Amino acid sequence: MFTITKEFHFSASHVLDRLPSWHPCARMHGHNYIVVLELSAADDARTENGFVRDYRELGAFKEWMDATLDHRHLNESMGGGAPPSAENLAKWIFDTWRAEIPELSAVRISETPKTWAIYRP
Template sequence: MLTITKEFHFSASHVLDRLPAWHPCARMHGHNYVVVLELSAPREALTEAGFVRDYRELDAFKQWMDDTLDHRHLNEAMGGGTSPSAENLAVWIFELWCDRLPELTAVRVSETPKTWATYRPDHRRT
């Protein structure tokens, strides 16, 4: 299995309103997020050029992220009802993009340089 990754950046605010009122993350605050898409394919499934997927084909994801998430309030951007934690953001991105990027195997989200959440489903839908 071969794996590629590409890193993307955006800035946004959120409120983790399911936390106790005394918790600092229960107040509105923002992060400079890092999102890493991981795509995988067996060697025999590489493109003729030898790629899992051409990195340039991820430009659509970058455009979507800029339009949908960058300088937005994640509570609104993700729709009501879902707490915009890094974990939920990773799942949400994966579920939105897995059909468009069938090689997508994981989404990693960082809110700070030392914290990461990774969503890697046990198996892909067919």
Template sequence: MLHITKEFHFSASHRLEHLPSDHQCARLHGHNYIIELKLSAAPDQLTEPGFVRDYGDLADFKKWLDHTLDHRHLNDIIEDRNPSAENMAMWIYDQWTERYPELSAVRVSETDKTWAEYRP
């Protein structure tokens, strides 16, 4: 398999439910998020130029990210689940796998040292 990855950035706030009231993530706070989309294809599935997918095709994801998540309160956007990094990775995958069938993983970072990855 061949894999490509592209990184995207946005800032947003959230509050995580089902935590003790003194837990720092139970309070309203924000992050400068990093999202990575990983797309994969077998060598015989590459496009004519030899791409898994043209990176330019991911511009629609960046527009969606800027419009839907950037400078928003994620609890208001991702209403059906707690907006943890893990749940965000699954939610983003579910939103984009039909548009990008090569999508093989979504990584979400809230800090420089932490990542959650969804790889179905």
């Protein structure tokens, strides 16, 4: 199995309104997010060039991220369903992009330099 990753960045706000009112994340706040897409393929499923997928083909994801998430309020961007935690954001991105990127095997999200959430089905 071969695995590649590509990192993307965006800034956005959110409110985790299911937390107690005294919790700081219950107030509107923002993060400089890091998104890492992980793509995997078996040796015989790679392209004739030996790629899991050409990194350049992930440009559509960057365009979508810039238009949908960057400098937006995630409570609105994610459709108002599940709270926009890092965990739920990772799953939402995975579910949104799995059909377009069938090699997608995980999505990692960082809100701060010391915190990461990973969704891997």
